[in-house]
Amino acid sequence: MNKMSGPLLEAEKPDAIDQWIAPSLERRRLRAYALMLIADAVLINLSFAAATFVYEGVWWEPRSMLAAQTLLPLYFTIALYNSTYGQGALGDWVYAVRKMLTALFISAALLNFVAFYTKSNAEFSRVAVTLGLILSAIILTASRRMIPVLIQRFWGGKIRNRLVIMDGGPEFALSNCMMVDAREHNLDAAGQDPFVLDRLGKLLAYQDRVVISCSPDRRKAWALLLKSSGIYGEIVSEPAHELGVLGVHRYDDLGRTTQVVSTGPLGMRGRIMKRGFDIAVAGLALIVLAPVLLVVAVIIKLEDRGPVLFIQRRLGRGNQFFDMLKFRSMRSAQSDADGDQSTMRDDARITKIGSFIRRTSIDELPQMINVLRGEMSLVGPRPHALGSRANNKFFWEVDGQYWQRHSLKPGLTGLAQIRGHRGATEHEKDLTDRLQSDLEYIAGWTIRRDLEIIYKTIWVLRHDNAY
Incomplete structure (x- = not known):
C-alpha cells in the first residue's frame, strides 16, 4: 500500500498533483491479451502437430492441421465472448x-457439428484430433499457470490501478492500492470549482477501481463525482437509494461491503470501437477538408491580422481541462476566453468571416485536431466554456447532474445538437434540455447511434440558433 504524503494546497500550482497521477495500465493489459491470443494460436497448432506425430509418425499432417485451423476461429470467437482474455x-x-x-471444448463440439453437416468427418483422424484437443488443454492450462508468474x-504483479480515498469514513485498508487522505490533500468532492475538479480528475485518471470511505453526509457528493469521472467507483456505506447503486461488492477478508455507484459508460471494447472510429473519420476529414481549412485561415488572417485560431480552456472527460480549438470568429480584442458572455444574435464582436463560419459551423472544424489528440470525440456532449451561465447561474448550479455529462469525451456534435438545442442559454430550460439529451446519449451509446448523429448533423449545420 502506498501512502501519499505532503499536503496539496490551493496555493500550489494547478499541475502539482501530476506527481500522483497513476500510469495507465490499460495498454499493458491489451498487450497481455494480444500475447495470450497469439500464444494460444501457436500452442494449439503445435499440439495438433505433436498429436499426429505421436499417432501417425508424421509431423504437421495436413488433415490434422486442417482441423486445428478450423478450430481456431471458433475458439477465438467463444474466448472473446466469455472473457477468456480479460x-x-x-x-x-x-x-x-x-x-x-x-x-x-465448446469450439470442439461446434467443430464436430460443422464437420458432420458438411460431411467432412472422414477427412479428420478422430484419434489425432482427440489427442490434439487433450494436448491443447494441457499445454494451455500450463500457460495459464505461468501468466501470474x-x-x-x-510487472511486479500489478495489472490494475486501485485507489482508496479516505474522507472521514471507516478504515478501508485495501491491499496493493494507493491511499489518499482527502482532507490532507484538500480534495473536496462537494466543491463546484472547475479547477478543484480538474485536480480530482487528474488523480482519478487511469484508475481501474476507486473506493471512497466517507461520512454519510458526503456520500452523495462523492457518488456524483464518480459518475462524472467515467470510472468504476465504489463507496463504503450502507445501502442508500439516493446514490443510484449499481451493485454491491463484498470484501470478506476486511469485513466490509461497498456500493458500486459507477462503472463508466463504456467498456474497453466500446472505447476501442469509438476511438478507432474517431481516428479514421477525423483523419480522413482533415485530409478532404484541407483546402477549405486553408482558405478560411487565410481569410481570417487577412481581415484583421489577428490569430487564426481561438483557443479556449474547457472541461473534458473526467472533469479535466483541455484546450479546445476553433477558428477565431470574434475580434481579437473582444474574444471571450472564459465564455462569460454568451454570443447573441447580431453580436457586434463577431467579424464578417466569423459570422459566416459560425452560421455554417465551419468554425468548429479545427476540433478535428482535438479528436486526433484524444481530447474530444466526433460525437458526445458538447464542451461548455467555464463561465457559461443560464439565467445568471453557472450550469452546475442549475442542475446537479451537470457533471455527469463529463463521463464521456466531449464531442463535435451530439444528440442535443441534432435536436436543435444550440445557441445562447438565456433560460434554465436551454441548459436542462441539452443536459437531458447528453445523459440520454451516454446511457444508450452505440456505434450505430454515432453514425446516425453524424448523418443528421449534416442537415443541421445551418441552424437558426447558430450565430
Whole structure:
C-alpha cells in the first residue's frame, strides 16, 4: 500500500498533483491479451502437430492441421465472448483455466457439428484430433499457470490501478492500492470549482477501481463525482437509494461491503470501437477538408491580422481541462476566453468571416485536431466554456447532474445538437434540455447511434440558433 504524503494546497500550482497521477495500465493489459491470443494460436497448432506425430509418425499432417485451423476461429470467437482474455484471466489462473477450457471444448463440439453437416468427418483422424484437443488443454492450462508468474516477474504483479480515498469514513485498508487522505490533500468532492475538479480528475485518471470511505453526509457528493469521472467507483456505506447503486461488492477478508455507484459508460471494447472510429473519420476529414481549412485561415488572417485560431480552456472527460480549438470568429480584442458572455444574435464582436463560419459551423472544424489528440470525440456532449451561465447561474448550479455529462469525451456534435438545442442559454430550460439529451446519449451509446448523429448533423449545420 502506498501512502501519499505532503499536503496539496490551493496555493500550489494547478499541475502539482501530476506527481500522483497513476500510469495507465490499460495498454499493458491489451498487450497481455494480444500475447495470450497469439500464444494460444501457436500452442494449439503445435499440439495438433505433436498429436499426429505421436499417432501417425508424421509431423504437421495436413488433415490434422486442417482441423486445428478450423478450430481456431471458433475458439477465438467463444474466448472473446466469455472473457477468456480479460482482467480476471490475468489475475487468477484458476479462473483463466476455467474460461479457456470452456471455450476450447465448446469450439470442439461446434467443430464436430460443422464437420458432420458438411460431411467432412472422414477427412479428420478422430484419434489425432482427440489427442490434439487433450494436448491443447494441457499445454494451455500450463500457460495459464505461468501468466501470474510472468506478471509478477516483469510487472511486479500489478495489472490494475486501485485507489482508496479516505474522507472521514471507516478504515478501508485495501491491499496493493494507493491511499489518499482527502482532507490532507484538500480534495473536496462537494466543491463546484472547475479547477478543484480538474485536480480530482487528474488523480482519478487511469484508475481501474476507486473506493471512497466517507461520512454519510458526503456520500452523495462523492457518488456524483464518480459518475462524472467515467470510472468504476465504489463507496463504503450502507445501502442508500439516493446514490443510484449499481451493485454491491463484498470484501470478506476486511469485513466490509461497498456500493458500486459507477462503472463508466463504456467498456474497453466500446472505447476501442469509438476511438478507432474517431481516428479514421477525423483523419480522413482533415485530409478532404484541407483546402477549405486553408482558405478560411487565410481569410481570417487577412481581415484583421489577428490569430487564426481561438483557443479556449474547457472541461473534458473526467472533469479535466483541455484546450479546445476553433477558428477565431470574434475580434481579437473582444474574444471571450472564459465564455462569460454568451454570443447573441447580431453580436457586434463577431467579424464578417466569423459570422459566416459560425452560421455554417465551419468554425468548429479545427476540433478535428482535438479528436486526433484524444481530447474530444466526433460525437458526445458538447464542451461548455467555464463561465457559461443560464439565467445568471453557472450550469452546475442549475442542475446537479451537470457533471455527469463529463463521463464521456466531449464531442463535435451530439444528440442535443441534432435536436436543435444550440445557441445562447438565456433560460434554465436551454441548459436542462441539452443536459437531458447528453445523459440520454451516454446511457444508450452505440456505434450505430454515432453514425446516425453524424448523418443528421449534416442537415443541421445551418441552424437558426447558430450565430
